[in-house]
Amino acid sequence: xxxxxxxxxxxxxxxxxxxxxxxxxxxxxxxxxxxxxxxxxxxxxxxxxxxxxxxxxxxxxxxxxxxxxxxxxxxxxxxxxxxxxxxxxxxxxxxxxxxxxxxxxxxxxxxxxxxxxxxxxxxxxxxxxxxxxxxxxxxxxxxxxxxxxxxxxxxxxxxxxxxxxxxxxxxxxxxxxxxxxxxxxxxxxxxxxxxxxxxxxxxxxxxxxxxxxxxxxxxxxxxxxxxxxxxxxxxxxxxxxxxxxxxxxxxxxxxxxxxxxxxxxxxxxxxxxxxxxxxxxxxxxxxxxxxxxxxxxxxxxxxxxxxx
Amino acid sequence: xxxxxxxxxxxxxxxxxxxxxxxxxxxxxxxxxxxxxxxxxxxxxxxxxxxxxxxxxxxxxxxxxxxxxxxxxxxxxxxxxxxxxxxxxxxxxxxxxxxxxxxxxxxxxxxxxxxxxxxxxxxxxxxxxxxxxxxxxxxxxxxxxxxxxxxxxxxxxxxxxxxxxxxxxxxxxxxxxxxxxxxxxxxxxxxxxxxxxxxxxxxxxxxxxxxxxxxxxxxxxxxxxxxxxxxxxxxxxxxxxxxxxxxxxxxxxxxxxxxxxxxxxxxxxxxxxxxxxxxxxxxxxxxxxxxxxxxxxxxxxxxxxxxx
Numbered sequence: 001x002x003x004x005x006x007x008x009x010x011x012x013x014x015x016x017x018x019x020x021x022x023x024x025x026x027x028x029x030x031x032x033x034x035x036x037x038x039x040x041x042x043x044x045x046x047x048x049x050x051x052x053x054x055x056x057x058x059x060x061x062x063x064x065x066x067x068x069x070x071x072x073x074x075x076x077x078x079x080x081x082x083x084x085x086x087x088x089x090x091x092x093x094x095x096x097x098x099x100x101x102x103x104x105x106x107x108x109x110x111x112x113x114x115x116x117x118x119x120x121x122x123x124x125x126x127x128x129x130x131x132x133x134x135x136x137x138x139x140x141x142x143x144x145x146x147x148x149x150x151x152x153x154x155x156x157x158x159x160x161x162x163x164x165x166x167x168x169x170x171x172x173x174x175x176x177x178x179x180x181x182x183x184x185x186x187x188x189x190x191x192x193x194x195x196x197x198x199x200x201x202x203x204x205x206x207x208x209x210x211x212x213x214x215x216x217x218x219x220x221x222x223x224x225x226x227x228x229x230x231x232x233x234x235x236x237x238x239x240x241x242x243x244x245x246x247x248x249x250x251x252x253x254x255x256x257x258x259x260x261x262x263x264x265x266x267x268x269x270x271x272x273x274x275x276x277x278x279x280x281x282x283x284x285x286x287x288x289x290x291x292x293x294x295x296x297x298x299x300x301x302x303x304x305x306x307x308x
Numbered sequence: 309x310x311x312x313x314x315x316x317x318x319x320x321x322x323x324x325x326x327x328x329x330x331x332x333x334x335x336x337x338x339x340x341x342x343x344x345x346x347x348x349x350x351x352x353x354x355x356x357x358x359x360x361x362x363x364x365x366x367x368x369x370x371x372x373x374x375x376x377x378x379x380x381x382x383x384x385x386x387x388x389x390x391x392x393x394x395x396x397x398x399x400x401x402x403x404x405x406x407x408x409x410x411x412x413x414x415x416x417x418x419x420x421x422x423x424x425x426x427x428x429x430x431x432x433x434x435x436x437x438x439x440x441x442x443x444x445x446x447x448x449x450x451x452x453x454x455x456x457x458x459x460x461x462x463x464x465x466x467x468x469x470x471x472x473x474x475x476x477x478x479x480x481x482x483x484x485x486x487x488x489x490x491x492x493x494x495x496x497x498x499x500x501x502x503x504x505x506x507x508x509x510x511x512x513x514x515x516x517x518x519x520x521x522x523x524x525x526x527x528x529x530x531x532x533x534x535x536x537x538x539x540x541x542x543x544x545x546x547x548x549x550x551x552x553x554x555x556x557x558x559x560x561x562x563x564x565x566x567x568x569x570x571x572x573x574x575x576x577x578x579x580x581x582x583x584x585x586x587x588x589x590x591x592x593x594x595x596x597x598x599x600x601x602x603x604x605x606x607x608x609x610x611x612x613x614x615x616x
Contacts, residue, residue, distance in 0.1 A: 040339035073494065077519065092493075094605065095494050095495045095601040095604070095605060096404075096514075096555055096597050096600060096601050096604075097492065097493065097594070097597050097598055097601050098495075098496060100492065100594075100597065101492040101493075101519055104492065105519070107568065160460065161498065161605050161606060161607045162604075162605045165605075184405065184408065184409040185405065185486075186403050186404045186405035186406035186409055187402075187405060188382065190469065199607055199608065208405075208480045211385065211409055211413070217354075282470035286405070286408075289404050289405050289408065289600075290405055290605070292404060292597075292600035292601060292604045293403040293404050293405050293600060295600070295603040295604040295606070296403070296470075296472075296599065296600045296603040296604070297469050298400065298405075298469060299404060299469045299507055300507065300604070300608075
């Protein structure tokens, strides 16, 4: 079967750090073009933007969108309209209504749409999911605490409406929890802490319940200095199941487990190849649904101004 | 075919003003029970709550939930679990994740779930929809402006997180617009005005775009005194299509049209009977999706304190 001819749109940090190497390492997909306002890549066709790419005679089958979510609807819509399969970085878009519209367009066109969640492809996630299906869960607690000054220095856009604030990392935790728990859960309380001078939250304290009533709590905080925390702890009747380091390590009943080497983005491209080949889509937007709920039900708490 | 044996849960103002008369007027459905903490109804079985109702030997096939959205998930979940069809007042729940969970439960059980939008059942909506399929739309503008002191005097809960503020009426407009437009649309700007002493917005200014790029604007305001405005204006190349009075009147190219008498709730119960008989569900949550997006992307503007 001929490899998928892929173009990357948006050649920023995430594309260079993760996507290029993962594509190189994945059978069944070849990078043939990039579209980027500011950057060029040797050895492939380069375009200023997706419109130029789609208008060219360079043959592509699919695009991988690595641009910020705010502009992505128009790009994905143009690609689908031109008959190309589409892979979306997380979060899949700036709004739920736009990603549902893309889902409907892909379906109508018979094209693959893949809404990726890289943390969900982390090494400990699938083993944890398989284990939790067989256990009785008593409670779940998520702690996702990092230093925004270290990870997002000077990125003003993350503090703007649509930038999601602390949910930019928090949605990674939600993408894991929605995958490993055997039941859906829904929000019952949301406390959002906003710096007085910013439009997005710097911290969030969330309480959910699974359909069975089992509690799920999540604490997201961007003010953590020193050691960073990206942990999910599931208490079960048989003992605790704990994912640490953003889903890459697993500790079951106190015993660290051997999990595969972490290869989040290679897993994503492997899955994209299989989705395209089988003519299917993966459009689980549930992490973004939880974030939208957290804003809709959020109680606002104001805190001191934030400058970085 | 035997009529559906229905129970109403929550015998408040909306149940008495609308549901009881509509059920009485609809073939194929009989009210046999009510569950209400504070109220009784003559001639039917009365229970304190849905748990007592479901534990009783009164045979019912379906429940219609007229309680406030905050507590409705547990009630709907219990009813579905007991094998009953469920009809939900608007908005269908307090969060999107909970209504999606209900949708999955109903599907798994082979039961009907009907997420109702009473304004969508207004007399001018279906004629407008049928007309707009055949026209080229240039722009859409929604004005939904009413006096909260008149319509919601002293209702503290609408100002709390989850109470939705001005989106409580605004979602009615969104339920009409999502039905009459031939394409989906998504949010591109949201300005939300909050009274300094309240957790929910008193006004919202929203800009959307249809997939084709056509602009849709919505202005919701709860500070309107004097004449109230519930209008949707669709500019088309052939002339304007205007719905007024909350979707009950239609003006096409300047000419008022004769539409049927308004019978929103009778239409809803007629549709519920058909859904149950055909073994299908109607779970279009798109109006609530737009509200969640408006909060997630909303820029907050603070205004003077509100007291009523």
